[in-house]
Amino acid sequence: MWIPRGGEGMVSGYAGKVLDVNLTDGTVEKTPIDPTDAKRFLGARGTVTKLLWDRMKPGTQAFSPRSPIMFFTGPLTGLLNGNRTIVRFKSPLAATSTGLNLMGHASTGGNWGPELKYAGFDGIVVTGRADDPVYIYVKDEEAEIRSAKHLWGCSVFETEVKLKEEIDPFVRVLQIGPAGENLVRYACINQEYFYSASRCGGGAIMGSKKLKAIAVRGTLAISVDNIDELVALEDTFVRMLRSDAAYVYGRYRWGSTTANISSSDSSTGPLKNWREAYWGDDIEKGGPLQWESRCRIKNRGCFGCPTPCNQLGIIREGPWAGTFDIPDYDSTDLLHPNCMVTDPNGVYALSSFLDSVGLDSISTGNTLSWVMECYEKGMLTREDLDGVELTWGNVPAMFQMVRKIVRREGIGDLLAEGIRMASEKVGKGSDRFAMHCKGVEWGVGGAGNNRDQRETFCYVMSDRGGTHMYGTTIESQNRCAIADSLTMCIRNVRFLDAEVIGKALKAATGWDYFSNQEEWDSLAHRLIILERAWNIREGLVPERDDILPERVFTEPLTLGPKTGTAAAIYDRKKFEEDKQKWYKARGCDTHGIPTKKTLRDLDLAFAIPALKEVVNLEEN
Amino acid sequence: MGNLLAVVDFPRYCHLVWQSPFLNELPHNLPSRHFSHGHSTASTSSNSVKWLKRWYLRVEMNQMENPMQVFVYHALPGCSGCRICEKMCALSHEKEYNPAYSRIKVYQFYPGPIDVPIVCQYCEDRPCVGACPTGALTYNSETYQMTVDEDLCNSCKLCNQACIDEGRGGCVTFHPKKGTAMICDLCDGDPQCVEYCPSNTLHFLLLSRFPKRLPKPAKLVASRIADQFYPVKKNVDSERW
Numbered sequence: 001m002w003i004p005r006g007g008e009g010m011v012s013g014y015a016g017k018v019l020d021v022n023l024t025d026g027t028v029e030k031t032p033i034d035p036t037d038a039k040r041f042l043g044a045r046g047t048v049t050k051l052l053w054d055r056m057k058p059g060t061q062a063f064s065p066r067s068p069i070m071f072f073t074g075p076l077t078g079l080l081n082g083n084r085t086i087v088r089f090k091s092p093l094a095a096t097s098t099g100l101n102l103m104g105h106a107s108t109g110g111n112w113g114p115e116l117k118y119a120g121f122d123g124i125v126v127t128g129r130a131d132d133p134v135y136i137y138v139k140d141e142e143a144e145i146r147s148a149k150h151l152w153g154c155s156v157f158e159t160e161v162k163l164k165e166e167i168d169p170f171v172r173v174l175q176i177g178p179a180g181e182n183l184v185r186y187a188c189i190n191q192e193y194f195y196s197a198s199r200c201g202g203g204a205i206m207g208s209k210k211l212k213a214i215a216v217r218g219t220l221a222i223s224v225d226n227i228d229e230l231v232a233l234e235d236t237f238v239r240m241l242r243s244d245a246a247y248v249y250g251r252y253r254w255g256s257t258t259a260n261i262s263s264s265d266s267s268t269g270p271l272k273n274w275r276e277a278y279w280g281d282d283i284e285k286g287g288p289l290q291w292e293s294r295c296r297i298k299n300r301g302c303f304g305c306p307t308p309c310n311q312l313g314i315i316r317e318g319p320w321a322g323t324f325d326i327p328d329y330d331s332t333d334l335l336h337p338n339c340m341v342t343d344p345n346g347v348y349a350l351s352s353f354l355d356s357v358g359l360d361s362i363s364t365g366n367t368l369s370w371v372m373e374c375y376e377k378g379m380l381t382r383e384d385l386d387g388v389e390l391t392w393g394n395v396p397a398m399f400q401m402v403r404k405i406v407r408r409e410g411i412g413d414l415l416a417e418g419i420r421m422a423s424e425k426v427g428k429g430s431d432r433f434a435m436h437c438k439g440v441e442w443g444v445g446g447a448g449n450n451r452d453q454r455e456t457f458c459y460v461m462s463d464r465g466g467t468h469m470y471g472t473t474i475e476s477q478n479r480c481a482i483a484d485s486l487t488m489c490i491r492n493v494r495f496l497d498a499e500v501i502g503k504a505l506k507a508a509t510g511w512d513y514f515s516n517q518e519e520w521d522s523l524a525h526r527l528i529i530l531e532r533a534w535n536i537r538e539g540l541v542p543e544r545d546d547i548l549p550e551r552v553f554t555e556p557l558t559l560g561p562k563t564g565t566a567a568a569i570y571d572r573k574k575f576e577e578d579k580q581k582w583y584k585a586r587g588c589d590t591h592g593i594p595t596k597k598t599l600r601d602l603d604l605a606f607a608i609p610a611l612k613e614v615v616n617l618e619e620n
Numbered sequence: 621m622g623n624l625l626a627v628v629d630f631p632r633y634c635h636l637v638w639q640s641p642f643l644n645e646l647p648h649n650l651p652s653r654h655f656s657h658g659h660s661t662a663s664t665s666s667n668s669v670k671w672l673k674r675w676y677l678r679v680e681m682n683q684m685e686n687p688m689q690v691f692v693y694h695a696l697p698g699c700s701g702c703r704i705c706e707k708m709c710a711l712s713h714e715k716e717y718n719p720a721y722s723r724i725k726v727y728q729f730y731p732g733p734i735d736v737p738i739v740c741q742y743c744e745d746r747p748c749v750g751a752c753p754t755g756a757l758t759y760n761s762e763t764y765q766m767t768v769d770e771d772l773c774n775s776c777k778l779c780n781q782a783c784i785d786e787g788r789g790g791c792v793t794f795h796p797k798k799g800t801a802m803i804c805d806l807c808d809g810d811p812q813c814v815e816y817c818p819s820n821t822l823h824f825l826l827l828s829r830f831p832k833r834l835p836k837p838a839k840l841v842a843s844r845i846a847d848q849f850y851p852v853k854k855n856v857d858s859e860r861w
Contacts, residue, residue, distance in 0.1 A: 079717050111703065118718045161730045169727065192733055219796040221716035231711055238816065252818075297849050299819055300733070301702030306818045308700035312732070314850050322852040324731055 011035050012225045013075040013508035014043075018051075019121045019143055021136055023209050024065055024128030028143045033122055039511060040603060043074025044086040045105075045484035046527045048123065049534060052088055052103075055125070058537050058610065062092040062101040063183070063208040065129040071116070071174070071214070072123035074487040075508055078114035078222055079230060080237050083303040084487040085113035085174075090538070091200040093185045093363070093418050094465040095439040097547075100539030102438060103531060104200035105464040108174075109302035110191045113487055115172040118218030126211060135175075135213040137167065140220055148212035153178060155356045156190040163215050175213035176203040177358020179406045183207050184416040186363035186441070190355060194310065194326040195302070198360040200440060200464055201418075225510030233504050238306045240495050248307050251491070252299060254288035255311040256329040260336070261287050263444065267560035268455065270338040270444060272392070273369035274435045274551060278560025279337045286336035286347040291327055295348065300326060302489065309491070313348075320349035327351055330468065333444040334365025339372060339393060346395035353399065357406045363418065364405070366441035368398055370419050370434055379428045386410040432550040438540075440465020456570060457578050460546050463531040474585050478524035485527065526602040529586065529594050533607045536615060542592025546579060589618040596620075684744065689764050689827040691742040692724070692804065692811050697845045698821040701726060701735035705813030705822060712812045713802070720796045723804045724813050727838035732850070734842045739813070740766060740791040740804040741835035742827055748792060748803070751782035757792075757801060766803045775799035789835040 011033070020029040033047070041047045048070050060067045069089040076082030084107050091104025116124070120141040133152040134145050151159050156177040163173050173191065180187035180203030187203030188196045206212075224230055242248050250258055263269035264283040271279050284290065288311075295315055301308020310326045325348045336347045354361040368390070374380040375390050382389065386404065388411075390397045404412030414422050419441060423434035435442045437459040443466060455472050462470035469490060471477030483493040486501065502515035514520050536542070548570070556568040580590060587598030595618045599608055611617055703726050706719035714721040724739040742764075749757050749766075756772035757779050759765075779801055780792040793802045804811075806824075814822045827833070836844075 118720065157731065164728075164730070192728070193730070219718065219720040221718045221721065224717065227715050227717075230717075231715075234708070234711065242818075298697050299700040300735075301700040301704075301818065303702065304704045304707050305702045306704060306816070308702050308818055310700075314852060316852055 011038055012223045012510055013079070013505070014038055015073075015117050015120050015122045015222065017121060019124045019138065021124060021126045021143065021145065022128040023126060023130040023134065023145065023211060026130075026145050028145065030121075030141070038075070041527065041530075042482075042485040042513075042523060044072045044077070044084070044123075044487045045074075045088075045481060046523075046530075047074075047485075048072040048086055048088040049527060049530050051123075051125065053530065053534055053537075053607070056090065059539075060090060062090040062104075062205065065209070066127060067205070068125050068127045069202065069205045069209070070123060070125045073113045073117050074485055075505060077487045078117040078303075079224065079508055080233060080504055081241065081304060081306075081489070081492055082487040083111070083114055083305065084109050084484070084489065085116070085197065086484055086487065087189060087197045087202045089200075089202055089205045091202075091440070091464065092183075092204050093201040093420075093439050095420060096540050096545045098539070102535050102538055102540060103464050104202060104205070105467075106189065106197035106199045106202045107469075107484060107487075108189065108191055108195050108197035109305075109489060110172070110195035111303045112172045112174050112191050112216060114303045115216045115218050117222060118220055119216050120218065120220050124214065126206075126209060128209065130210040133210050133212050135163070135211065135215060137171075138214070138216045138218075140218060151175075151212045152181060156358050157193055157356050159213060160190075160193060163213060167215055168217055171215045171217045173213050173215045175358075176206045176211075177356065177406075179358040180204055180207035181212075182406060182408050182416070184359065184405060184408070185418045185421075186360040186367075187358050188360045190358055193324065194300070194312075194352075194355055196355065196358075196360075198362065199443070199467055201360070203358050203360075224508050226507040229507035230504070233500070233507060236500060237496070237504075240500065241306050241492050243495055251307055251309040254292060255299075255309050255327070257286075257288040257291060257311075257327055257332055259329040259444075260333045263333070264337065264560075267557065267562040270333060270442075271559075272340055273338060273366075273373045273433055274442065275373075275433070275555065276559045277557055277562070280559075282342060283337055285342050286327075286332050286344050290344045291348070294344065295325070305489070305492070307492070315345050315348055318345045320345055320352075323349050323352045325349070325352035325355075330444045331361035331365070334362055334369070335398075338365055338369045339398065341393045341395055341398075343393075343395055346398075350395065350398060350402070353402065357402070359402065359406065362443045363441040364402065366435055367405075367415050367419050367422070368401060370423070370430070371401070371415065373433055374426060374430050379426060379430050380411075384411060432554075435466070435549050435551065437462065437466040437548065438464075438545055440467065442466035443468035456548060456552060457575075457582070460548055460579070461582055463528070463535050474582075477528060478521050481524035481527045482520055485523075522602070525586070526604060529598060529602055530604055530607065532586075532588075533594055533599070533604065533611055536593060537607075537610050539614070541615075542583075542588075546592060548575065591615075593617065684828055686761055686764055687828055689742055690806060690809075690824060691827050692739050692806070692814060693823040693825045693830070694737050694739075694841075695821050695823060696841075697734070697849045698819045699726065699735040699737050700819040700821070701728060701733060702818060704816045704818065705737060708812040708816045712807060713805075714795070718796075721802075723793050723802045725793060727842070729839070729842040729846075732842075732846075734845050734850075736838040736841045736845070737813075737822065738789040738791055738835070738838050741789070741833065742766070742804075743788065743834055744827075747782040747786045747788075748779035751778045753778060757803065763808075765805045765808075767805065768801050768803060770798070770800045773800040775801070777801075779803075784837070787834075787837065789837055791835060 017030045067090050072086045087106045089104045094102040133148040135148040159175045183204045185201045188198035189202045190196045264279045267278040295313030299308040300310040300312045315323045331351045388400050405416050419434045420439040423431040458472045459466040471480040483490045498517045498520050505513040552570045562568045705724050706722035710721035727736045754772045756769045784790040814824045
């Protein structure tokens with residue numbers, strides 16, 4: 001049974017139903033979304049966490065057929081500026097220090113999310129495991145499972161082209177590459193070549209289900225409550241999003257890679273496996289000016305974005321001539337200064353190659369730099385690395401190593417497990433510089449990260465490991481949670497205020513959502529606490545697992561403006577204080593577990609029985 | 621002297637101008653000041669060429685049926701594929717949130733992706749109007765607009781076929797629910813696609829600036845973009861894993 005479009009009880013602004021696909025027996029069902037949940041948790045990130053809580057049994061293995069992977073959109077997706085897709089699953093990469101897997105979260109822009117909404121679904125939940133490779137084709141409230149034998153083994157780029165030729169040039173495709181097929185634990189889910197939902201290993205989950213791609217085409221219109229109001233708001237949104245002319249110009253002309261340079265200059269970037277944070281003039285070798293003068297052709301933008309910021313270009317000389325790429329700050333930052341690569345074309349070619357095989361460039365960059373440091377310190381010998389001379393900045397060796405990781409050959413099989421497991425296996429103190437939190441390698445915050453205590457703290461508190469998109473302060477965490485739930489870009493949402501978003505939601509859904517900041521904050525608080533509660537249910541012990549790599553506490557910076565100051569190192573005492581401060585602000589007890597009062601206040605009382613079984617809940 | 625030469629020799633070279641599909645190619649196809657063969661580097665700044673162009677355009681405008689005809693021009697290669705034009709077109713005409721209801725369509729080509737927006741270019745001979753069996757699709761020479769009478773339209777799609785058969789873009793789209801033809805009506809002089817285009821790709825211009833301009837199929841435009849802006853060729857990686 002599902003609620004038809006325009007029927008009674010339907011929520012306008014949402015498509016109203018979720019597509020349930022079971023790959024084991026090949027069934028496809030439509031389930032209505034729960035309007036109360038939609039109102040309580042807003043949309044993508046909130047609703048999907050609640051669904052994960054409801055549908056996943058505690059302790060399910062990440063690669064088990066019963067473990068679902070969910071692709072979700074929100075109330076503003078396809079309307080106004082919402083264009084992102086949230087992917088949630090039990091991550092094969094994120095884990096507690098005892099090896100229990102935690103929440104996986106990835107999000108992607110592009111055109112896929114709006115297209116899914118136009119096809120009449122708010123989200124897709126995939127469970128089970130197919131015997132042979134399959135892909136899912138969704139068109140206008142209908143869905144079918146098709147064989148993908150001919151696509152299995154194809155790179156991401158090839159799959160995209162083949163599916164568009166096979167079905168319809170206007171179809172939008174999410175697909176995995178060979179890395180996902182071979183269950184590399186940090187494989188990503190790609191779209192239109194260079195957009196990817198990359199963190200936490202969603203591609204491996206799709207690979208374990210033998211699901212190669214999800215193709216979507218939608219020609220249905222979204223029913224909204226007040227179309228005239230929304231049309232008026234379109235203009236308001238565009239004006240607000242383009243209000244900061246300098247920011248918009250920089251983003252349009254140079255893209256996000258400007259953050260590489262600013263973070264290095266403020267001594268907060270990654271360098272040499274996060275040993276240092278400042279690279280002087282060398283940082284410009286892979287920066288936006290190089291890209292603009294050598295390769296850039298034009299911008300690419302996600303659906304309906306008034307400030308498209310992806311810089312598409314082509315490498316024009318050298319061994320990689322003809323390679324397309326859209327360099328992003330986190331991928332280039334981790335491949336370029338973190339691995340000490342000084343050849344700009346090498347950085348771009350690697351970043352493009354990682355997209356084509358479907359690997360998360362953040363995790364891969366971290367892994368490679370960790371291996372380089374191990375090799376330099378003699379913890380891994382050349383024999384261990386199967387003869388690959390993985391020294392700092394050796395791009396051909398990095399290519400070789402990535403191929404090994406994708407095929408899971410030799411040392412690649414170990415590195416494909418992520419640096420948490422690899423450093424446990426290698427031992428010899430290599431975990432002191434294995435830069436991950438809860439198993440997920442550090443992303444680049446863009447505005448500050450290594451030894452920048454705000455950003456480092458974000459990696460610890462995040463419920464999906466070392467991500468840079470979780471937010472550094474309480475306010476920015478709230479903002480990220482709201483942006484993810486509205487499926488808006490975090491770079492755009494900062495220009496909007498609570499009042500305008502409230503108006504937009506009222507026009508889309510007809511509900512009187514919140515209009516002031518306090519109410520938004522309490523909603524964001526609810527999402528964040530539910531995520532933490534889910535992780536605790538799955539085995540997270542905050543006291544034990546909210547930790548940072550040793551390097552942060554013991555090795556002060558020796559280059560750049562922070563040298564010799566207190567900011568060159570993160571003081572352990574200060575870290576503990578910061579942690580307690582965060583716990584208190586989030587309504588948790590001193591052990592980092594949400595109190596009963598917090599859960600009840602936030603309308604999360606349903607979580608109390610499940611949490612009681614694993615931890616002691618304090619009353620206040 | 622240069623001006624005089626240009627006038628005298630103009631008929632020899634005008635066919636080059638007629639064939640040029642894009643404005644930015646115009647000066648390169650024109651002869652240089654001295655009409656020397658091979659090198660024509662100074663042609664863009666030459667007075668004679670400027671004069672020649674203006675003179676030529678004036679002649680063209682006089683020959684045009686509607687010298688003040690405007691249209692939505694697509695500059696290369698800037699389209700970012702954000703599809704805000706599609707979204708705003710569907711919203712302003714059909715009041716629906718879905719690019720499928722749009723009269724402008726952004727095609728994607730690979731490798732790249734290369735994005736090509738295709739919209740009615742208001743060509744002068746209008747094969748679509750001639751192909752319409754019911755007279756639903758007409759051109760109003762007073763308002764300079766294409767119009768579709770939804771009651772008369774029988775969704776036969778012959779108009780779009782005629783556009784494609786003439787080697788043009790296939791610029792007519794069809795309403796997903798009703799099936800009737802939809803074609804760019806320039807939003808009564810305030811095209812929303814141009815208004816919202818963030819990458820300076822769509823422009824609202826006089827057709828007389830582009831004499832004898834014919835819209836090309838998206839695929840051809842994409843291959844030209846590739847030739848012009850993506851000079852290095854490499855096939856899609858077909859390595860098997």
